[in-house]
Amino acid sequence: MDKLKLIIKREFLAKVKNKSFIVMTILSPLLMVGLLLLIVFLNQKNSEEVRTVAFVDESNLLATVLEDTNATKYIDLTDLGIEEAKKQTEGNFYGLLFIKKSDSLINLSKGIQFYSEDTPSLNLLGSLENKLEKKIRNLKIEQLNFDLDKIKATETSVSIATENFAGEKSSKIGSILRMIAGGGFGYLIFMFIIIYGTSVMRSVIEEKTSRIIEVIISSVKPFQLMLGKILGNAFAGILQFIIWAISAGLLLTIITYVFGIETTSSGTAMGQINPEMIEQMHASSASELQVALQEIKNLPILTMFFSFIIYFIGGYLIYSSIYAAIGAAVDSETDTQQFMMPVMLPLIIAIYVGFSVIENPHGPIALAFSLFPLTSPIVMLMRIPFGVPWWQIITSMLLLIGTFILIVWFAAKIYRVGILMYGKKPTYKELYKWLKY
Numbered sequence: 001m002d003k004l005k006l007i008i009k010r011e012f013l014a015k016v017k018n019k020s021f022i023v024m025t026i027l028s029p030l031l032m033v034g035l036l037l038l039i040v041f042l043n044q045k046n047s048e049e050v051r052t053v054a055f056v057d058e059s060n061l062l063a064t065v066l067e068d069t070n071a072t073k074y075i076d077l078t079d080l081g082i083e084e085a086k087k088q089t090e091g092n093f094y095g096l097l098f099i100k101k102s103d104s105l106i107n108l109s110k111g112i113q114f115y116s117e118d119t120p121s122l123n124l125l126g127s128l129e130n131k132l133e134k135k136i137r138n139l140k141i142e143q144l145n146f147d148l149d150k151i152k153a154t155e156t157s158v159s160i161a162t163e164n165f166a167g168e169k170s171s172k173i174g175s176i177l178r179m180i181a182g183g184g185f186g187y188l189i190f191m192f193i194i195i196y197g198t199s200v201m202r203s204v205i206e207e208k209t210s211r212i213i214e215v216i217i218s219s220v221k222p223f224q225l226m227l228g229k230i231l232g233n234a235f236a237g238i239l240q241f242i243i244w245a246i247s248a249g250l251l252l253t254i255i256t257y258v259f260g261i262e263t264t265s266s267g268t269a270m271g272q273i274n275p276e277m278i279e280q281m282h283a284s285s286a287s288e289l290q291v292a293l294q295e296i297k298n299l300p301i302l303t304m305f306f307s308f309i310i311y312f313i314g315g316y317l318i319y320s321s322i323y324a325a326i327g328a329a330v331d332s333e334t335d336t337q338q339f340m341m342p343v344m345l346p347l348i349i350a351i352y353v354g355f356s357v358i359e360n361p362h363g364p365i366a367l368a369f370s371l372f373p374l375t376s377p378i379v380m381l382m383r384i385p386f387g388v389p390w391w392q393i394i395t396s397m398l399l400l401i402g403t404f405i406l407i408v409w410f411a412a413k414i415y416r417v418g419i420l421m422y423g424k425k426p427t428y429k430e431l432y433k434w435l436k437y
Helices: 002-016 019-048 082-089 105-110 122-143 148-153 172-209 212-216 222-259 264-271 275-298 301-329 333-359 364-371 376-386 390-418 428-436
Strands: 051-057 072-076 095-099 112-115
Touching: 002 019, 002 172, 002 222, 019 222, 051 082, 082 095, 095 122, 105 112, 105 122, 112 122, 122 148, 172 222, 172 301, 172 333, 172 376, 222 301, 222 390, 301 333, 301 376, 301 390, 333 364, 333 376, 364 376, 364 390, 376 390, 390 428
Parallel strands: 051 072, 051 095
Antiparallel strands: 095 112
16 A cells, blocks of 8 residues: 555656646636636627618518617618619628519518628528518518407417426426536546546556656556556546636636626616516516526435546546556557547447437436446436436446446556567457456
């Protein structure tokens, strides 16, 4: 145990004293917060941009729906005619909407064109199409001598309220919260395995190519050396993640407090809304907030937390053992490519299966991959927020622990032989022979 502690300490200190580790630990929170601020800034600038669209309505039927908004202004150039309007629009306005005169409403809907110098915004085109479709529909209804007001009165929106058999209300917000919680934990494990599993592999390759391994192996057992590398890198990674989380949270809080990150466009829009509508929005928001808070209380937070720790540790130890074995088997990082795909494949499958978990968290596919040890650290964590029976969680954890012991044993056998093998690219056949030594 004393030797194992020394190896863990050595690996931990070597990792945290590395310049790249220090630089990334400091820069990553700044980059994350900076990216968030950039997104907010771009959204503000995008919302502040006002597009001026000219239009020529030869039919004199659709111009009434082209009303100014905060983002779009409309200018009527119908009196100039289409050719003169094109000349006036080019270089001066965002675009020109041309509504050709037609003998029927069907032909009218097919004779609408939009002229612009560059490719027009899809959002703008979608908004125009939506407005014009509704207006032409209403004109068709009037043409058929139907009462438009009565038809509008029949339009009804349906919002299905959900609750369990115990009488507790739920909502779509709950599904979104569960999706975010499960997806966040699963993705965090995925990234940790990839980053620090690869770090273990590189550390082994570096010591092997420099022949330091021959000196170290004379004092400690290969299994102790492998386990020490895995745990040392794990502790360094956990420390880095903790620093990232704390520093990013502090930076975001300070910047939000000092600069007051609020989109001016949203404030302006709220100021133009009728006070009665604002009261209704506040009442609706309060109701939705109450449901959201209830959904957060209903989340199995303790189960998620403890499960995350177990799957986090188990998943990392399994894959880092495989990475350590690969590092011991090769002479350079380029030789690892032939072994990386079988290792990455279960992780990639787990992420893709996670999308189906959101749609059907209790289906056979979700159950199978949440029990399979190489995918369970990601898939099971995505399922737990939706409610998973205890027997499935316990079975999955037992399979994970059993697989970890088995893989560590196999990896140690490969590691024991591979760290002293030089000059030959190993094949799967060679690895199988090493397991039998």
